[in-house]
Amino acid sequence: MISETPDVIAATGQASMVDRLYDSVMNIYRNHTFRVTIQAIITVWAVITFTFFLIRLMPGNPIDVLVEQIMVAEGIPYQDAYDRVAASFDFDPDASAIDQYFDWFSDVLRLDLGTSITSPGTRVVDEIARFLPWTLFAVGTGLLVSFVLGIVLGMMMAYYRNSPLDHILSLFASFMTGIPNYIWGLLIVIVLGIQFNLFNVGALRGTYDVSTTPGFNLPFIKSAFEHAFLPIVTYVVSTLGGWMLNMKSSTMSVLNDDYVNVAEARGLKDSRIITAYVGRNAALPLFTQLTISIGFVLGSGVVIEEIFVYWGLGHYLFASITTRDYTSMQGVFVILVITVVFANLIADLTYGFLDPRVRVSGQK
Amino acid sequence: MSFISSIFSGIWSFLKRISKNKAGFLGFIGLVIYFFVTFIMPSFVEFDDEANLDEITGPIGSRIVLAVNVDDADRYHTLEDLAGKTVGVVTQTGGPTFIEPYEDTLTVEEFSWSSRREGPGIQAALVALANKEIDAMLIFSKSVTEFIDNQEDPELRQLFEDNIVISNPTLGPSHLLGTDTQGRDIASHIVHGGRLLILTAVLGGLISTAIALVLGSLAALFGGVLDNVLTAITNLILAIPRFPLLVVLAGLISFDNTLFLGVLIGLLGWPALMRAIRAQVLSLRERDFVEAAQSLGLSTGHIMMREILPNMISFVAINLIFSITFAMYEQIGLVVLGLAPISDYTWGVMLYFGRTRGTLFNADGASMALSPVLAIALFQVCLVLFARALEEVFDPRLRSAV
Amino acid sequence: MNQKMNDDVVLRVDDLSIVYRTKRGNVQATTDISFDLKRGEAMALIGESGSGKTTVSLSLIRKLPKNALVTKGQVLYQREGNVRDVLKLSKRQLREFRWKDCAMVFQGSQNAFNPVLKIRKQFEDTARAHGWTDKEAVRQRALELLRLVRLDPERVYEAYPHELSGGMKQRTLLALGVLLNPQVVILDEPTTALDILTQRAIIDVLNDMQKKLNFSIIFISHDLSLAAEMADIVATVYAGEIVEIGPVNDIFYDPQHPYTHGLLTSVPKLDHEQDLLTSIKGAPPNLITPPSGCKFHPRCPYVTEKCSVDGPPLAGDKPEHLAACWHKDALLKAREELAQEVAQ
Ligand SMILES: Nc1ncnc2c1ncn2[C@@H]1O[C@H](COP(=O)(O)OP(=O)(O)OP(=O)(O)O)[C@@H](O)[C@H]1O
């Protein structure tokens, strides 16, 4: 700041205070952990708000639809029907829209998502708590496996680039990414399950064998893995190609970096160079893509779980949509988004942990 | 005239470039074939809407095989041709197979079928057929060919080979991909089921690419508050898993128009691409020729249209293709779940029926589900291969958003 | 090919020829390079861009690009009486040889450090790769070396590369270079891309370290004044050949090859008139189809017919100062005239 007259100087003195405050606030903001956490919180808030408006204020919203249905079906006056619906959705019918919003908001924060419309008395949260772990289990395992596999195969493609191996893997990768995941699911069912009869698709419905007792025992864990196996394979196959291709190009650019060359000149063992020097650096950009992938795969669970009749959150969401159970639907959606945001947060924080350059300064 | 020839030479040089990348060339050829099949062939191939087998029951999804005597093989093409003849019928379930309307015209002889496939039913029927005791045989399974091939008794085998023709699986002219649960020709459905699907996906892809292009360049060119706001909104939308959102919206509003669905998918599909385009414009803005234009005092609009956009054409085109694949993914996903219009008989709808009518789980009925599955899968693969080839051919430095 | 080496010779390069295979043909990047490097000696390689300096230095640790091919020659290292040809080492021996016997600071190696590992880790990695697992001992040694290169040892040791400035990184790399007590340290333009003051500091540090640790240096630079300051021996490289080699003073005050002379006079010196600054006319030759005879002849002011037919041998009156030129006399005369002009 260039000041010319004394009173401007006084003003700048103050301004620089403000500036410094601004700077320190910005410094905190630039802190990676802090920033991604704040962003996650804002996102969750926005989505909860969005859902509120979607369910209540849109023309043809479920509340109006339900009220009308009940009025027609049972011949009761509007107010009674409205009160019934309000009870299900758990809001105060006499309060103003603003109050209802704050009410809804605090309810969601306390994980109170109302009760199911089709099966009264069932709390939506309890239902979600029943289904969510299975989805997380299948999606999490699938993503982990494909991420690790993709990194390994992608590096192989880069190290053996232009070899037959590279060409074949590239073609495979294009097939894997190109074909939609539910198509993969159907292919697995039709070709492997039915035509070649490799497994009994019918017996693998649900999330575990009901004859086993849930808990930390081998038969249960085994049956859980068996039942999740096909969804997991589908998640792996449909995401693997993307990781492979990304890892390949990322590895190729890292291989040109000076520090790899220097590491070789330093006489480091190949195993050390491949893991800590090439692999780790090449995998970094993939973590940013992981955040997009998590949302995508979790979201696609709705179809995949339907195809394999795997009883996870997606299956529950679909079931509540077909039965027009709006409170359940709303609850699942909110939880799904929060899960995605939370998973992204973890991926982001892991990234910060892996890349020291973003840890403090936030500049990449 | 020279305009046309320049177009041709342009196309020629493009083909030459793309053919360097073998996989990409394959994708390109595939797309040309798809275009031919889905946009041109429908004018020549009639949509088979005649549910001619509705009245014949049989195991769900099984294909009906007509076996006839060699002598008069080409006389039997439809059920009508069989009027007045004796027809042997074997079903897997062994239950009654013909329902009233046909019993007036056909003489039905039933051969029971044990629960195992190699039961005496087929054998007895085949022997009767070979000995010309019956005129034709209907069987609700494709396994009859296998059965004849695996016949161990040499005498019987000879008998069958000499006397029986199998038109598999058919009543009427042979079906390339078999028939569906109603005896309709699946191949004709494949030919007709692609156009709307592809058009909708292209519509969705175009809309999201257009939005992404406008918002991305606005954010990059004007920067400041506008950039911050747009980026924040984008990140927010990006955090919402798109497919469940569509599923929920489908639960709230019922989609009854396929094109409307395409528009909606397009309206939701831009954020990831917007970020990529923003980054692309930002980096182009740093380049010399743009800076030179800026120092000449040319307007932002002019710079965008004349300097930046032409340099992004291939990038945008490639990402348009990826957007199309995404739009298609979402559209078909909704259809498979039964949450999108099923009045237009597209590949997605075929898949939906294939699933809901249980053919998925029946080895003999696989074609009904497998045909659309492969049609969709190969189309998407062609698009992806083509896009990746473009990526390599045009500018290896440009990376797609996904 | 004299296998017997004097005890004080640590590195002998013998008739080394390297080609790069490219689509347009074979690039003859170095031809018949030979020299000895003695313990504690610093040798500078000078020459225009593209003359093959980096190629020579990379071959010394067998780190040439994949398309390079050593067509001829030996690179012999002597350690405690053992003589080994680097070009014949097995993969494993080679790995153990690198950095322990010969460390290299690459050209423009601002990104020589893995960005995601602390400096400490990278020192430890280097040590462990050569069988030195005692982390505390490594730490002590590293801190000592970092102090030697005038850095704040504790801070730098625990820092990530991005927390260091360019000059700090370069000095850290020097410290890392001598971690294992190598006999030879190769520095390929270690100071380009650094500002003058940092350049100075690095040179001082290097001189200092060399005195204390007594390793040999191969120093590549465009900056002749730095070379003059650092080196005991100077070799001029032209089109992949050493055209002149000798003690630093001989080279700078009594250049015997027109190319060396050209290089020296193309450096503006404060005590010379600007108009005497004669740069070498023409451009370096195409190494795919190099000129016949003396490769410098198309650009040489003293060229005669003989030059384009026969390549002159590397020879000289004094055994330690050799030059490959048929017309040393003509050059001498020209230099005397020039000196007179300056004097007037
Ligand atoms: N990987 C390679 N493939 C083909 N030719 C190469 C390769 N690397 C170097 N060359 C060629 O070999 C010759 C010598 O190159 P080198 O890098 O050794 O020169 P230099 O003296 O180090 O130059 P500078 O001072 O610019 O670093 C040059 O003509 C160069 O074009």
Ligand SMILES: [Mg+2]
């Ligand atoms: Mg060099």
